[in-house]
Amino acid sequence: MDTPDSRETLLDLHRSGKLVDRYPAVPGLLAELSGAELVTAGRLLARLDPAEVAAAHPGVPAVTVAVTGHGTLAQLVPPLTAELARHGLLARPVVSDFDGWVFDLGDPESELYAAEPDLTLCVLDPMVVFDELPLPWRPDDVERVAREKADLVERLAERFQESGRGTLVLNTVPLPHRFAAQLVDHGSRARLGVLWREFNVRLLRLAERFPAVTVLDLDPLVAVGEAATDPRLSQYAKAHLSPGLLARYARQVGHLARHVTGRTKKALVLDLDGTVWGGIVGETGPEGIEVADGYRGEAFAAFQRVVKQLGAQGVLLAAVSKNDPEPVAAAFRDLPGMTLREDDLVRIVANWRPKHENLTELAAALGIGVDSFVFVDDSPYERGLVRHALPGVAVVAVDEEPALHVEALLRDGWFDARALTDEDHARVGRYRAELDRKDFLDTFDSLGDYLRGLDLKVRIAEADEAQIPRLSQITLRTNQFNLTTVRLQPSDVRALLDGPDTSVLAVEAGDRFGEHGVVGALFLRRDGATLHIDNFLLSCRVFSRGIEQACLAAVLAHARDAGAARASGHYRTSPKNGKVADFYQRNGFVPAGPGSPGEHGEHGEHHDGTAARYDHDLADIPDPPEHIHLINGLGGEGS
Known part of the structure; x- marks a missing residue:
């Protein structure tokens, strides 16, 4: 679809009041738009009520984005809305008051924390430093104020790490020419450049210290020719980053939103x-x-x-x-x-x-x-x-x-990720081995003979610190065998790993063709005599080989041996996990509750989108499939 048709179609839907009904078609309409055209489309989309869109299309992933910062940031909402929409996401923006960033991030009782955003954008601009300089000012004054601001941002990042959820997004701060030019000697300008870069380096390093923090570097966006500021908007509207730079920033946030909702390309x-x-x-x-x-x-x-x-x-x-x-x-x-x-x-x-x-x-x-x-x-x-x-x-x-x-x-950062794991570096070789497995399958007359010939080994055990990034990645990228599709950042996984009543299990697998690495995760919670399986995920690379049955059998047996009277599994339907809708029922679980008409959907999921529960009394636990050699790190080894 060419650009004029896309614009006109979008405008016609808006004028006819059909834009909410046709929201799933929006990504296709935005695919060919860019720059000012995309921002214009974002203005139309930003007029929609996100709650109305979510009610009409519950399968569209919604992302709550809190926007705070030093300057006026309302102009960020249209490009942000458009960038998420073009990736098939629904933006739910929560915009804070002018210059409210210190209060928003510093007070765990603030409205920002109460919104429980998936992404918290704290947009920093040059005036966060230059507004507090004396007159006249020298590079030493910039050094002092920049150091104080970096200390403040660091404290706020630490507070967010302790009290927030989701991801805090910070950014480096461009240095406008009009400030450097106020220093008439080149030595002072050079010193200002050094001090400003040191300020930005401190901001960038916050992502290394705090797992919940991502820092977007704006320098490459300015380097492609985007003006850092618009003098009139900065002076009159206190909007200290230019609309063009904010639009490019919004595109980077769109890539991040795609990642945190499990839509990163592979x-x-x-x-x-x-x-x-x-x-x-x-x-x-x-x-x-x-x-x-x-x-x-x-x-x-x-x-x-x-x-x-x-x-x-x-x-x-x-x-x-x-x-x-x-x-x-x-x-x-x-x-x-x-x-x-x-x-x-x-x-x-x-x-x-x-x-x-x-x-x-x-x-x-x-x-x-x-x-x-x-x-x-x-x-x-x-x-x-x-x-x-x-x-x-x-x-x-x-x-x-x-x-x-x-x-x-x-241009679109299709493969952007917050961090790479050892699994990422080994992925190409493992998928090559997967193609070898499929060729191997062609030499057998039956699936059973093939599975026995694979010599499949599975290990299930409590996760360790080194596995946290990979386990987070599995929750972010796995969509099909993902029983609740709850996305977890590394900090979320670590909290569950350290919790007194929660545990995280890692599943590793290998066979005659090589090691798969960490291919699955189980998130468990003990509540009295009940073990809750809050989520169970398995990489699509290892579907239909009995790994899921082997892991479930090990978890149920361990729960029984640890004194549990029952286990409950949780399932929430999503557009892509329908193939595991009956997973618990196929493995001896029964729907919880009276099962009255209207309480559950066809496969037990609640119609209001909350997770359905399935119970197992632990009286009859099946053995793992015989073709799997199960290394049970929960308490023993069996095959």
Whole structure:
């Protein structure tokens, strides 16, 4: 859909009062908008009542975003609303009073804390320092005030860590030219630059000290040409960051919101001709394509280097190309100028079938949802077809100018994460092994024979400190085998791990093809004689192998041995976890309560969206599946 049609459609929906009813279509309408057009769309969307949208579309994830800071920040709401909407999220903004940030974050009884936001944006601007300088001022005055403000922000971050929930988002502060220019000697200007950078370094390091804090660096946004401030808005409206910079800041927050709601992408799928290299390899042969040599070839090589950099950080790389497989394989294998090689990609698909069909089959082979894909192609036709057939796929448009490929790929931060884990660095090898497992499956006549041949080992035990980032990541990224879809930051996992009545279990697995690493988590809570399974999650990589039954059997047996009389499992329906709706019932649990008509949905979930409960009396606990060697770190070893 081109930009004018998208704008007009959105405006028509607004005028006709149908925008709430059609809210799930909004991401598609916003996909091609950017800059001022996106902010204009955000103004329309910001007029909607989030409660009304949530009531009409309970499956749309809602994100409560608290906005506080030093200056006027109402102008942040439209771009923020639009950025979340384009990722399929509903923004529930809570905007604080002017210059209320110290009170908001310093008082655990404040309205900000009471809102229990998923994201708390504390927007810092240059005037947080310059408003408190004497006249005349010198660099030493800036050093003193900046140090005091950094100390204050640090104390507030510590208070948030202790009292808040979700994520506190801080930012570095740009230094406007009009302040540096007030110092007439270059030595003083240089000292001001040093002091200001030290101030920003202190802010950036807060993310290292406090797990609940993320710091967005605004310097790269200013470096691409965005003005840091608008002098008139700063003077008259006390809006000390420019609308353009706030819009770019909102885009970064949108990436973060996508991550905290479990919508981070996992795989980058590339077209080849015109995208990874110049020319058509089927017509010219490998030796005729543009890669490395010449100015255009160098641009394609630069794009390949960026792709390889992403792959080294856990992003799965694949290629889907309309081509014969032989010349494609020869290009990756034989061309000396190629940066990407076959070993960098988990799969290369070269055939003449429609690309959306290949993407669907690739997702099934990898064991991930097709909405985990980012697809890059230089053909408007292919991009349009994929958007239409697979609306969950993020489609990145590139064109005949390869020097712009990198910017197009990185613009939306599709793979942004708060932190990387050891699992991320090992992910590509593990998915390669998963494809080997599927090839192994083809050699067996039955699933049972295949499972026995895998030599599957599962270990379940209390989590340790080193596993906290990975366990948080599982809650953020796992959608299908996630019985309540509650998202937890590392600080949340640590609190449950340290709680007197709660425990966190880590599930690890391996087989003849290698180690899977940490693939699952159980969050437990003891209440008298009842053990509550508040959530159970398992990576889609290890579905349908009996791991879930083995872990559940171990937990139930341990609960019985520890004196529990019953166990309760909790399930909350979501758009993607329907395949585990009957998990507890398939494993001997029964719906809690009288089961009166209207109390539960078809699978026991409450119609009001709260978690349904299933009970097990622990009288008859099944053994783990016989093909699994269970290493029970809860109290013994069995197989």
